[in-house]
Amino acid sequence: MIWREAALVAGKDLRIEARARVALGQILPFGLIVILLFAFALDPDRGLLARVAPGLFWVAVLLANLLATGRAFAIETHHGARDGLRLAGLDGGAIFLGKAGAIAAQLLGLELVLGTGVVVLYGVEVHGALVVVLTAVAATVGMAATGTLYGVLAAGLRLRETLLPLLLLPVLAPVMLGATRAFEDGLEGAPGDAWPWVAMLALFAALYTAIGVLAFGALWEEAA
Amino acid sequence: MSQVVRLRSVVALLGRFPALAGLDLDVDAGEIVLVTGPNGAGKTTLLRLLAGLVPPYSGEASVRGYDLVTDRRRARVGTALVGHETYCYDDLTAEENIRFFARASGRDDAAAVRAVLGRVALDGAAGVPHRGLSAGQRRRLALAVALVREPELLLLDEPHAGLDATGREVVAEAVAAAPGEGRTVVMVSHELEVARPMATREVRVDGGRVVPSTVAPTDEPPVTPPAAPLATDAPQAVTP
Numbered sequence: 001m002i003w004r005e006a007a008l009v010a011g012k013d014l015r016i017e018a019r020a021r022v023a024l025g026q027i028l029p030f031g032l033i034v035i036l037l038f039a040f041a042l043d044p045d046r047g048l049l050a051r052v053a054p055g056l057f058w059v060a061v062l063l064a065n066l067l068a069t070g071r072a073f074a075i076e077t078h079h080g081a082r083d084g085l086r087l088a089g090l091d092g093g094a095i096f097l098g099k100a101g102a103i104a105a106q107l108l109g110l111e112l113v114l115g116t117g118v119v120v121l122y123g124v125e126v127h128g129a130l131v132v133v134l135t136a137v138a139a140t141v142g143m144a145a146t147g148t149l150y151g152v153l154a155a156g157l158r159l160r161e162t163l164l165p166l167l168l169l170p171v172l173a174p175v176m177l178g179a180t181r182a183f184e185d186g187l188e189g190a191p192g193d194a195w196p197w198v199a200m201l202a203l204f205a206a207l208y209t210a211i212g213v214l215a216f217g218a219l220w221e222e223a224a
Numbered sequence: 225m226s227q228v229v230r231l232r233s234v235v236a237l238l239g240r241f242p243a244l245a246g247l248d249l250d251v252d253a254g255e256i257v258l259v260t261g262p263n264g265a266g267k268t269t270l271l272r273l274l275a276g277l278v279p280p281y282s283g284e285a286s287v288r289g290y291d292l293v294t295d296r297r298r299a300r301v302g303t304a305l306v307g308h309e310t311y312c313y314d315d316l317t318a319e320e321n322i323r324f325f326a327r328a329s330g331r332d333d334a335a336a337v338r339a340v341l342g343r344v345a346l347d348g349a350a351g352v353p354h355r356g357l358s359a360g361q362r363r364r365l366a367l368a369v370a371l372v373r374e375p376e377l378l379l380l381d382e383p384h385a386g387l388d389a390t391g392r393e394v395v396a397e398a399v400a401a402a403p404g405e406g407r408t409v410v411m412v413s414h415e416l417e418v419a420r421p422m423a424t425r426e427v428r429v430d431g432g433r434v435v436p437s438t439v440a441p442t443d444e445p446p447v448t449p450p451a452a453p454l455a456t457d458a459p460q461a462v463t464p
Contacts, residue, residue: 008327012313019315019353075313079354083277084311084369088328089301 009098092217128191
């Protein structure tokens, strides 16, 4: 039941994004611009670019996550759509999973494009593809779950656009750290060193997903 | 006769302001209740409370036997509200909006979606995004979203506002058919000449309470014979 409702919400959010093209027309170009700007800024030292590539990649994804999260809740503010979801009697946990799932899907698509850009622009070589992929999935799920949870906290507030980054960025610091370290190990040919970081990211994602499923319903009611 | 709405001394707050101040109301199954009153009387808050969108601050409130505090989600499932907003998504078409809310209510029936589109005279605009619909079409879409969920309690907030003749016919048909479809209607309207003939009972709300009506009740019969015996035209008992 909860998965059916979650799939319904995720499908709705992704369909709206496909129509509105905010992810494609704004969030993706934003991420690419961030990567490009760093490439221009550090161009004289191509070795440095390769070394800092994991951190730059995840900074770009983190900023894109802020945009995607804000957008996921902005679509519920027009025409009382948030009340519509409440009236439909959907489970709060299902709404959380659906929204987080849609954000994660958009971020994974973005990471694929940004990752290609990093490899091409920064001259990065991927030695541990499995570590890179698992890191990306775990970190993305953690970011999406945390973003959705804090997104609903800020949703009912007048200053939500500026408040969301203030709330979210400190909480996502461990994800930034873990994902960057795991990527460094995966790219530099020492994937064995990355597993503790991948495990930490998976734990973070599981923890925030569980909290979200349990708490989102009450927060959703309060935000309205 | 089963009771669909039971409110006892209900207080509901909008911010710190008591929009409902000790309101009592009973509505039986099959009734079509018209709620009247001046602006700021608490009529819209009453509907939002019955829809489970505004929690009661104090008092007893239940819809279809489900307490609006402890069992709000189950109370919502059989209730639909057509309010000032459409509750729809701009980037989804009329049909997609209806289908989404039908599925959200556990009714994944394409034929029902098409039927309700026809019922609100939107079959020609099924593929038009919400943002491309006129104000009147949006009101009809909101009604379609409510009807496709097959609610036992239909709440209508100013259902005639901004509607042309077609829209008014659609609303009249939906209200008239409600008792036969096992549906109870609570309707707020300022357009008394249109709404009164549809109602089986009129309730006047002022200052967040049900008060004795100062308007002579209509002698006109309802549009269709309701499933329930006609209730008295007199208003509900005034809260002591």
